[in-house]
Amino acid sequence: MVRLVLVVGLAAFGRLSxxxxxxxxxxxxxxVSARAEVGGGYKHNVLLTSxxxxxxSFASVAADVSxxxxxxxxxxxxxxxxxxxxxxxxxxxxxxxxxxxxxxxxARPVGPHDKLGLxxxxxxxxxxxxxxETETNLSRLLVEGIGxxxxxxxxxxxxxGWELRLEAVGGPQLYAGAVDSYWEAGGKLSLLRTYGxxxxxxxxxxTLHWLYDGREQTDLQxxxxxxxxxxxxxxxxxxxxxxxxxxxxxxxxxxKVGWLQNVDNGSGYWDYDRLALSQKVRWRQGDWETAxxxxxxxxxxxxxxxxxxxxxxxxxxxxxxxERRLGKHWFAxxxxxxxxxxxxxxxxxxxxxxxGAGIGREF
Numbered sequence: 001m002v003r004l005v006l007v008v009g010l011a012a013f014g015r016l017s018x019x020x021x022x023x024x025x026x027x028x029x030x031x032v033s034a035r036a037e038v039g040g041g042y043k044h045n046v047l048l049t050s051x052x053x054x055x056x057s058f059a060s061v062a063a064d065v066s067x068x069x070x071x072x073x074x075x076x077x078x079x080x081x082x083x084x085x086x087x088x089x090x091x092x093x094x095x096x097x098x099x100x101x102x103x104x105x106x107a108r109p110v111g112p113h114d115k116l117g118l119x120x121x122x123x124x125x126x127x128x129x130x131x132x133e134t135e136t137n138l139s140r141l142l143v144e145g146i147g148x149x150x151x152x153x154x155x156x157x158x159x160x161g162w163e164l165r166l167e168a169v170g171g172p173q174l175y176a177g178a179v180d181s182y183w184e185a186g187g188k189l190s191l192l193r194t195y196g197x198x199x200x201x202x203x204x205x206x207t208l209h210w211l212y213d214g215r216e217q218t219d220l221q222x223x224x225x226x227x228x229x230x231x232x233x234x235x236x237x238x239x240x241x242x243x244x245x246x247x248x249x250x251x252x253x254x255x256k257v258g259w260l261q262n263v264d265n266g267s268g269y270w271d272y273d274r275l276a277l278s279q280k281v282r283w284r285q286g287d288w289e290t291a292x293x294x295x296x297x298x299x300x301x302x303x304x305x306x307x308x309x310x311x312x313x314x315x316x317x318x319x320x321x322x323e324r325r326l327g328k329h330w331f332a333x334x335x336x337x338x339x340x341x342x343x344x345x346x347x348x349x350x351x352x353x354x355x356g357a358g359i360g361r362e363f
Contacts, residue, residue: 029069029070029071030067030068030069031066031067031068031069031070032065032066032067032068033065033066033362033363034063034064034065034066034362034363035063035064035065035360035361035362035363036061036062036063036360036361036363037061037062037063037331037333037358037359037360037361038059038060038061038358038359038360039059039060039333039356039357039358039359039360040057040058040059040060040356040357040358041057041058041060041335041354041355041356041357042055042056042057042058042354042355042356043055043056043057043058043088043091043352043353043354044351044352044353044354045350045351045352045353046088046091046093046094046128047091047093047094047128047140048128048130048140048339048341048350048352049139049140049350050346050347050349050350051347053350054090054091054092054093054094055090055091056088056089056090056091057088057089057090058086058087058088058089058096058356059086059087059089060084060085060086060087060356060358061084061085062082062083062084062085063082063083063084064080064081064082064083065080065081066078066079066080066081067079067080073108074108074109075106075107075108075109076105076106076107076108077104077105077106077107078103078104078105079102079103079104079105080102080103080104081100081101081102081103082100082101082102083098083099083100083101084098084099085097085098086098093142094128094142096126097126097127097128097142098125098126098127099123099124099125099126099127100123100124101121101122101123101124102121102122102123103119103120103121104119104120104121105117105118105119105120106118106119107153107155113156113157113158114154114155114156114157115154115155115156116152116153116154116155117152117153117154117155118150118151118152118153119149119150119151119153119167120148120149120150120151121148121149121151122146122147122148122149123146123147124145124146125143125144125145125146126142126143126144127142127143128140128141128142128143129141129142129143130341131143131179132313132348133272133299134232134262134270135178135179135180139347140350141177141178141179143175143177143179144175144176144177145173145174145175145176145179145181146174147171147172147173147174148171148172149169149170149171149184150169150170150171151167151168151169152167152168153165153166153167154166154167161193161194161195162191162192162193163191163192163193163194164189164190164191164192165188165189165190165191165192166187166188166189166190167187167188167190168186168187169184169185169186169187169188169208170183170184170185170186171183171184172184173210180212180213180214180215181212181213181214182210182211182212182213182215183210183211183213184208184209184210184211185208185209185211186206186207186208186209186234187206187207188204188205188206188207189204189205189206190202190203190204190205191203191204196243196244197244197245197246197247197249198244198249199242199243199244200240200241200242201239201240201241201242202239202240202241203239204236204237204238204239204240205235205236205237206235206236206237206238207233207234207235207236208233208234208236209231209232209233209234210231210232210234211229211231212229212230212231214229215229215230216228216229216230217229217230217264217265217266217267218230218264218266218267218269218270219266219267219269220267220268220269220303221269222269222304225266225267228266230264230265230266230270231264231265232262232263232264232265232270233262233263233264233265234260234261234262234263235260235261235263236258236259236260236261237258237259238256238257238258238259238260238276239256239257239258240254240255240256241253241254241255241256242254249284250283250284250285251281251282251283252281252282252283253279253280253281253282254278254279254280254282255278255279255280256276256277256278256279257276257277257278258275258276259273259274259275259276260273260274260276261273261274262274267303268302268303269303269304270303271301271302271303272299272300272301272302272304273299273300273302274297274298274299274300275297275298275300276295276296276297276298277295277296277297278293278294278295278296279293279294280292280293281293287324287325288322288323288324288325289322289323290320290321290322290323291320291321292318292319292320292321293317293318293319293320294316294317294318294319295315295316295317295318296314296315296316297313297314297315297316298312298313298314299311299312299313299314299315300312306343306344306345307344309344311343311344311345311348312343312344313341313342313343313345313348314341314342314343315339315340315341315342316339316340317337317338317339317340318337318338319335319336319337319338320335320336320337321333321334321335321336322334322335326359329361329362329363330359330360330361330362331359331360331361331362332357332358332359332360333357333358333359333360334355334356334357335354335355335356335357336353336354336355336356337353337354338351338352338353338354339351339352339353
């Protein structure tokens with residue numbers, strides 16, 4: 001998958017990144033970095049279920065690599081690849097989980113205030129996921145699929161520290177098994193304010209359409225309507241604030257809050273509102289680095305009911321990772337994560353926790 005993304009990206013971007021013809025060859029600087037780690041741990045609820053949960057220890061490997069090319073013409077080209085594989089020792093329903101993602105971006109100035117860009121990304125995943133949000137069966141499944149997206153971008157700086165960004169997105173989300181495939185298309189408008197020690201505040205409006213390949217609309221009871229095709233419209237408004245609290249950026253906090261609405265093109269059975277809040281904190285000092293986070297989501301369905309009540313769901317996740325450098329290239333880490341899902345639908349509830357540790361190397 002990584003090789004495929006690399007070949008496609010270079011073929012698509014190669015012509016675009018060529019510098020204007022001059023008597024002198026433009027100077028370009030490459031920066032390459034990579035990390036790899038191996039570890040293991042224990043997961044309390046592999047299938048994220050409230051019925052007969054399976055617990056298991058696991059072994060894992062992960063790696064990421066980034067390439068950044070900066071040219072004196074102002075052109076920027078970046079590639080980033082990330083992958084992880086986890087093998088369970090005592091989970092009969094799931095042998096393991098894995099994912100591989102790749103992203104390539106090209107950005108080039110077209111004047112003193114404007115910049116055009118193009119982003120190509122791909123994701124392969126074979127992971128246990130909660131699909132009850134938009135699937136008929138309230139369950140968690142081992143989902144295998146690939147998603148590809150292409151994003152043209154335009155940035156306009158209209159005063160120091162203020163930037164307007166417009167981007168479009170389109171591509172297929174292809175799944176095997178019980179999860180339905182769809183095409184995603186839409187766009188995003190962002191207003192960004194940079195200040196201080198490379199801190200940033202962004203206000204975003206995004207609208208997406210999910211166009212399913214063969215999935216049918218449902219009636220008010222959730223039953224398929226023959227001869228129809230389902231589509232979702234998903235407008236979203238969210239703000240993100242990343243603040244570096246000192247010049248060396250030892251302390252960084254990232255806050256995100258947003259509202260999303262899901263609207264189907266049929267009876268409204270899949271209509272809901274989602275309120276989301278997340279907070280991350282990162283601290284770096286000497287050979288130590290600590291990152292902690294918390295995420296909350298509240299789902300309010302407009303048509304679906306549980307008995308005489310409307311369906312509701314609240315989710316929460318907290319995570320922690322502590323990393324210690326061991327010399328110039330090596331590091332060790334410990335990590336933990338807990339998830340909770342509360343709902344007035346009993347099948348929609350679950351809890352889980354994961355703990356892990358390992359060692360890694362930077363290249």
